[in-house]
Amino acid sequence: MAVDLQAAGGNGPVLSVENVDVRFGGIHALKGVSLSVNTGEICGLIGPNGAGKTTLFNSITRLSAVTAGSIRLCGRGIETVPARQIIRLGIARTFQNLGIYGGMTVLENVMLGAHHVTGGSFLGAILRPGLTRRRESEIEQNCRAILDELDLSGVAEEAAGSLPYATQKRMEIARALASRPTILLLDEPAGGLTHSEVAEFGELVSRVRDHHGVTIVLIEHHMGLVMRLCDRIEVFHLGRNLASGTPAEVRANPAVIDAYLGRTRDNA
Numbered sequence: 633m634a635v636d637l638q639a640a641g642g643n644g645p646v647l648s649v650e651n652v653d654v655r656f657g658g659i660h661a662l663k664g665v666s667l668s669v670n671t672g673e674i675c676g677l678i679g680p681n682g683a684g685k686t687t688l689f690n691s692i693t694r695l696s697a698v699t700a701g702s703i704r705l706c707g708r709g710i711e712t713v714p715a716r717q718i719i720r721l722g723i724a725r726t727f728q729n730l731g732i733y734g735g736m737t738v739l740e741n742v743m744l745g746a747h748h749v750t751g752g753s754f755l756g757a758i759l760r761p762g763l764t765r766r767r768e769s770e771i772e773q774n775c776r777a778i779l780d781e782l783d784l785s786g787v788a789e790e791a792a793g794s795l796p797y798a799t800q801k802r803m804e805i806a807r808a809l810a811s812r813p814t815i816l817l818l819d820e821p822a823g824g825l826t827h828s829e830v831a832e833f834g835e836l837v838s839r840v841r842d843h844h845g846v847t848i849v850l851i852e853h854h855m856g857l858v859m860r861l862c863d864r865i866e867v868f869h870l871g872r873n874l875a876s877g878t879p880a881e882v883r884a885n886p887a888v889i890d891a892y893l894g895r896t897r898d899n900a
């Protein structure tokens with residue numbers, strides 16, 4: 633039940649964040665932050681620790697309340713949508729720390745992603761067992777196809793917790809895809825991966841964008857990956873937008889270089 637791009641306003645940005653403020657008591661974590669992401673783009677979100685990147689993801693997925701500004705998905709304001717409904721609108725997310733169910737199989741973990749969207753109830757399963765079985769079978773088929781695409785078929789029946797870290801990371805992407813998202817938010821997906829795993833992971837993300845037509849926003853500290861993978865990069869610093877542009881533009885931006893070296897233009 634992801635938002636229909638055409639019905640929702642055609643070719644405008646998939647995600648539009650305007651002048652968003654977030655406060656945690658006395659901490660002003662986001663100060664008038666804006667971000668616009670177009671269909672099919674891979675947009676990188678970078679910035680030093682504490683810049684507000686994860687807080688922005690939390691605001692988009694409604695885990696953090698926005699105190700000012702607007703967040704729109706395909707033109708529709710989502711600032712008041714309950715967090716549990718966000719995935720049904722077409723926003724899927726992975727977290728910095730793996731959010732997997734280690735005792736469940738890989739297939740079961742991935743099917744959970746689909747169930748978040750399709751719902752279904754205990755009563756419905758009792759009253760319409762045939763329909764429920766058919767729906768389950770369709771979900772399983774779709775999830776097995778995603779596992780196949782992400783080279784995870786061979787571990788579909790294994791307990792997720794027993795797998796290498798890089799495989800678990802891939803499984804998280806598979807689970808997010810099972811919800812058929814319009815936009816995928818990846819929070820430090822390459823964290824903890826080895827050099828060669830990072831390269832493989834980058835190829836996977838690129839493939840996922842191409843095959844699923846999904847728009848991707850990626851928070852990442854691994855600069856090599858960000859520069860290779862992203863069409864556009866948005867730089868945050870101290871809760872504000874610092875710079876925006878292509879990887880080449882951002883890499884050459886003196887304000888960005890200063891922020892990463894610990895000086896800002898304001899206090900240099």
Ligand SMILES: Nc1ncnc2c1ncn2[C@@H]1O[C@H](COP(=O)(O)OP(=O)(O)OP(=O)(O)O)[C@@H](O)[C@H]1O
Pocket residue numbers: 656659661679680681682683684685686687688
């Ligand atoms: N739930 C919270 N309560 C209080 N302060 C918070 C909370 N979440 C984030 N903050 C603060 O908001 C600021 C931005 O944090 P955030 O985690 O968004 O930064 P980040 O750019 O994602 O950093 P990192 O790259 O280290 O993950 C920090 O000062 C952080 O301590």
